[in-house]
Amino acid sequence: MKRTTPSDQTVLVTGGAGFVGSHLVDALAPDNDVRVLDDLSSGDPTKVDDRATVIEGDVRDPDAVREAMAGADLVFHEAALVSVEQSVENPQESHAVTTGGTLTVLDAARDEDARVVLASSAAVYGHPESVPVQESDRKTPTSPYGIDKLAADQYARRFSELYGLETVALRYFNIYGPRQNPEYSAVVSVFEDQALAGDPITVEGDGSQTRDFVHVDDVVQANLLAAETDRVGEAFNVGTGESVTIRELAETVRDVAGSDSDIVHTDPRPGDIDHSEADVSKARQQLGYEPTVSLRDGLESLLDRN
Numbered sequence: 001m002k003r004t005t006p007s008d009q010t011v012l013v014t015g016g017a018g019f020v021g022s023h024l025v026d027a028l029a030p031d032n033d034v035r036v037l038d039d040l041s042s043g044d045p046t047k048v049d050d051r052a053t054v055i056e057g058d059v060r061d062p063d064a065v066r067e068a069m070a071g072a073d074l075v076f077h078e079a080a081l082v083s084v085e086q087s088v089e090n091p092q093e094s095h096a097v098t099t100g101g102t103l104t105v106l107d108a109a110r111d112e113d114a115r116v117v118l119a120s121s122a123a124v125y126g127h128p129e130s131v132p133v134q135e136s137d138r139k140t141p142t143s144p145y146g147i148d149k150l151a152a153d154q155y156a157r158r159f160s161e162l163y164g165l166e167t168v169a170l171r172y173f174n175i176y177g178p179r180q181n182p183e184y185s186a187v188v189s190v191f192e193d194q195a196l197a198g199d200p201i202t203v204e205g206d207g208s209q210t211r212d213f214v215h216v217d218d219v220v221q222a223n224l225l226a227a228e229t230d231r232v233g234e235a236f237n238v239g240t241g242e243s244v245t246i247r248e249l250a251e252t253v254r255d256v257a258g259s260d261s262d263i264v265h266t267d268p269r270p271g272d273i274d275h276s277e278a279d280v281s282k283a284r285q286q287l288g289y290e291p292t293v294s295l296r297d298g299l300e301s302l303l304d305r306n
């Protein structure tokens with residue numbers, strides 16, 4: 001098992017002006033030639049390390065992808081239509097960006113013989129039969145977003161078998177950390193803003209639903225390991241292996257923020273998943289992944305920044 005971080009490589013980060021992508025660029029820019037391909041639909045180029053080159057372009061555009069990937073050794077494919085709600089409103093666009101964009105990236109990577117580390121999602125599992133969820137568990141995604149992530153995840157892995165392309169799919173659970181895009185159900189940043197403002201913290205439903213919140217630093221760690229592993233053609237869960245209820249999350253955020261906000265309950269979100277927790281033993285054993293940031297520490301460092 002190798003444990004080194006990529007160095008002296010030409011690296012493309014699609015969606016590199018976004019939340020996860022910009023943190024990946026931070027980790028890679030000191031020792032690699034890093035390019036970002038981002039259509040800036042939600043990404044912010046001012047958040048990208050100055051050493052990286054930002055190319056404004058769409059992952060649906062084969063010419064833009066080929067040009068951005070010329071000479072690349074390694075691709076981290078983060079760009080997607082990330083909002084579940086938007087995917088429900090516009091499944092065609094979700095499919096075009098998330099599945100179609102991934103195919104375009106995989107095809108271009110074949111030409112360059114570049115490894116692709118794909119941002120997949122816990123959404124591929126839908127309502128899990130039991131938790132913690134293992135990679136081989138049933139996949140019944142409940143939204144176009146989840147369906148498109150599942151297709152992208154499968155394409156990446158089949159490209160490894162069919163064409164010998166080195167790919168790794170990372171199924172991220174609920175990520176939080178600095179620079180998170182607050183637009184789509186980023187519950188941690190919503191609670192944080194409410195607690196700091198002294199506004200009521202709004203828990204959807206009874207708050208007994210559980211989630212596995214993983215800090216973005218650990219997601220970066222998993223990506224760097226995936227860049228070096230010999231376990232290609234595989235998918236790995238990326239979470240912490242622990243979960244909290246949303247009610248507990250609200251209480252912890254309130255506590256860490258030193259806030260006296262009330263916690264109030266609103267209508268449950270239709271179709272919300274009851275329980276989600278990653279089994280990370282495959283990533284531990286095969287990638288050498290080890291989650292390092294506890295939820296309390298992660299929330300404290302997030303709130304310290306304000």
Ligand code: NAD
Binds near residue numbers: 015016017043077078
């Ligand atoms: P983000 O919205 O912060 O970043 C996505 C980036 O992709 C943005 O900069 C956006 O401008 C860019 N983008 C969108 N459409 C594009 C297109 N057509 N062409 C080029 N660029 C495009 O989201 P994030 O939270 O950083 O998510 C990164 C990846 O991780 C996504 O694939 C997402 O589906 C996946 N993921 C995220 C989470 C999470 O909790 N944040 C969980 C599971 C999976």
